[in-house]
Amino acid sequence: xxxxxxxxxxxxxxxxxxxxxxxxxxxxxxxxxxxxxxxxxxxxxxxxxxxxxxxxxxxxxxxxxxxxxxxxxxxxxxxxxxxxxxxxxxxxxxxxxxxxxxxxxxxxxxxxxxxxxxxxxxxxxxxxxxxxxxxxxxxxxxxxxxxxxxxxxxxxxxxxxxxxxxxxxxxxxxxxxxxxxxxxxxxxxxxxxxxxxxxxxxxxxxxxxxxxxxxxxxxxxxxxxxxxxxxxxxxxxxxxxxxxxxxxxxxxxxxxx
Ligand SMILES: [Zn+2]
Ligand SMILES: [Zn+2]
Ligand SMILES: [Zn+2]
Numbered sequence: 278x279x280x281x282x283x284x285x286x287x288x289x290x291x292x293x294x295x296x297x298x299x300x301x302x303x304x305x306x307x308x309x310x311x312x313x314x315x316x317x318x319x320x321x322x323x324x325x326x327x328x329x330x331x332x333x334x335x336x337x338x339x340x341x342x343x344x345x346x347x348x349x350x351x352x353x354x355x356x357x358x359x360x361x362x363x364x365x366x367x368x369x370x371x372x373x374x375x376x377x378x379x380x381x382x383x384x385x386x387x388x389x390x391x392x393x394x395x396x397x398x399x400x401x402x403x404x405x406x407x408x409x410x411x412x413x414x415x416x417x418x419x420x421x422x423x424x425x426x427x428x429x430x431x432x433x434x435x436x437x438x439x440x441x442x443x444x445x446x447x448x449x450x451x452x453x454x455x456x457x458x459x460x461x462x463x464x465x466x467x468x469x470x471x472x473x474x475x476x477x478x479x480x481x482x483x484x485x486x487x488x489x490x491x492x493x494x495x496x497x498x499x500x501x502x503x504x505x506x507x508x509x510x511x512x513x514x515x516x517x518x519x520x521x522x523x524x525x526x527x528x529x530x531x532x533x534x
Contacts, residue, residue, distance in 0.1 A: 278319045278420060278441050278534045280469075282504070283335035285526045286310025287475060287483075288355035290331065291508045300508045307512035307527035311335055312355040313451045313505045315471070317439070317534075322418040324348060326437065326449060332359025338529070343369050346417050349378035350451060351434040352385035360390050360404065367404045376406040377415065379424065379435045383408055411435060425460050427453035430482035438464055439534065446534040447471065448498075451505050454482050456492050465496045469532060474503025474525070476510065486515075490523055502526035 284290075291310035292301035300308050312329030316339055323341060325332075326348045335341075344366040350356055367374040378386060386406075387394040393404045409415070414423045421443070425436035429452045436450035447469035450456065456472075464470065470493055475483035484492070486503060493501040501523040516525045 278317060278322070278439075278446070280439075280447060280471075280532045280534055281316045281318065281339055282502075282526050282528055282530045283314040283316050283325070283339060284311030284329050284331055285504045285506055285528055285530075286312050287505050287507045288312065288353065291506065293508045296508060298508055300511050303511060305512055306529075307525075309528065310506055311528055314356075315449060316341060317420065319419075322420065324417060324420070326350065327356040327451075328359035328363060329355055330358035333362040335359075336362070341366075344374060345370065346375040346377060348422065348437065349376070349382050349386065350436065350449075351429060351432060352378075352382045352389070353452070356452070357386060357389065360386065360393075363404045363406075364402070367406075372401070373405045373407050375409055375417075377409045377411055377417075377422070379426070379433075380410045380412075381432070382435065383410055423463060425450060425463060427457070427460060428455050429453050436460075438467070441534055447532075452482070453484060454480075455484070455488075461492065461496050464498070466498070467496065468499040469534065470496070470498035470501040471504055471526065472501065473505045475505055476507045486510075486519075490520060493523055494520075498522075500524070500532070502530070502532075 311331035314327040317324045421440040423438040439447045448464040450472045473484045474486045474489040504526045
């Protein structure tokens with residue numbers, strides 16, 4: 278199973294509209310960040326986590342041929358706004374696409390995209406979501422997902438531990454202000470940790486890069502990849518100063534789980 282980063286940027290993306298800072302004008306493609314999302318794929322299975330406002334461009338860039346399911350971490354706009362572009366995948370998937378989200382996130386999706394969820398008004402041309410409320414670990418094909426609820430300001434987001442053939446392989450925690458001990462206990466020694474590393478300065482709803490490094494070291498993660506990055510982080514410069522084995526993720530990066 279491979280994991281491709283479709284986006285590694287914070288909610289406004291990088292470059293930030295109108296900004297002329299050194300990161301927003303950097304010629305390094307790793308400094309161009311679509312909103313955060315990942316694609317899990319092998320020859321049989323194709324799953325995205327979140328549909329960002331950039332989802333259409335991300336799916337074109339990665340050449341995503343089909344989708345078997347969509348998982349959502351939470352309902353902030355930078356994670357759900359691309360929902361309507363699931364249309365083609367919904368049709369290709371037999372006019373139905375399984376949507377996995379915690380009950381609160383699902384209720385927000387139903388509100389935001391009522392025309393797709395409401396059977397009374399749904400047109401055959403719309404996305405046809407098949408809601409799966411997340412209440413515990415669940416499997417799709419060879420992958421098992423364990424929900425990891427983490428605080429994110431006034432809400433909780435659902436991160437995921439991804440197990441392949443019964444082995445924990447990766448954890449995805451793109452939006453969190455902390456990782457409580459019971460959650461850390463579920464991802465100790467995880468081979469691949471993908472975690473919120475928003476910026477250097479503290480933020481009420483996100484981890485700083487230093488906080489993300491502390492978590493990586495505490496749980497003794499293997500490779501650690503920081504995501505949900507702002508335009509304050511210049512890839513080449515900051516990546517070179519991170520402690521091994523912590524790195525900045527970048528759009529199009531592909532990992533093998
Ligand atoms: Zn976000
Ligand atoms: Zn900028
Ligand atoms: Zn968020």
